[in-house]
Amino acid sequence: MSEKTTTEKIGIEENVISLETAQQWATNWRSNPENTVKAHLIPQIDITQLLNEKDVQDVRAYIGVDEDGVNKLMLVGVDAKGNDLINEDAGQYIYDFTLPCPNTCNITSPLYTLK
Known part of the structure; x- marks a missing residue:
């Protein structure tokens, strides 16, 4: 719901x-x-950069795991029709700038302290 x-x-x-x-x-x-990942830290500057790309209305996140087994959250801009904006020639990129928790955790958060 x-x-x-x-x-x-x-x-x-x-x-x-x-x-x-x-x-x-x-x-x-x-x-x-x-x-193994509890959260992802997304630096403000990177969100700002993504939102400033041409035609970006929204952001879509894709979950992945890299070759070292590290969980990744990949972000792409999305246009008004719901299409992913992925075109390096047009300056529309796939961003992998998130930092997974563990390693960047707020250990006092009520979402972190769950069992």
Whole structure:
């Protein structure tokens, strides 16, 4: 079930989920013994760079594992029609600038401390 809500007080729509839902989703991911990554840190400058590419309306994330077995979150720009914008000649790239947790964790986060 989606928890997309409308914030009447400020008159904008926000896509948010509750902490409880986030914790359940994180628990679901972690219950798979093959999964070792708990989160990905995405530097602000890199998100800004991606969003500034021509025709980018949204961002899509793809999950992968590199040749060393490190989990990766690959991000691409998406146009208004929902198409991935991947064209190096046009300056539309696949970004791999995320840093996986473990190694970049906030160990006091209520999402990190789940069992």
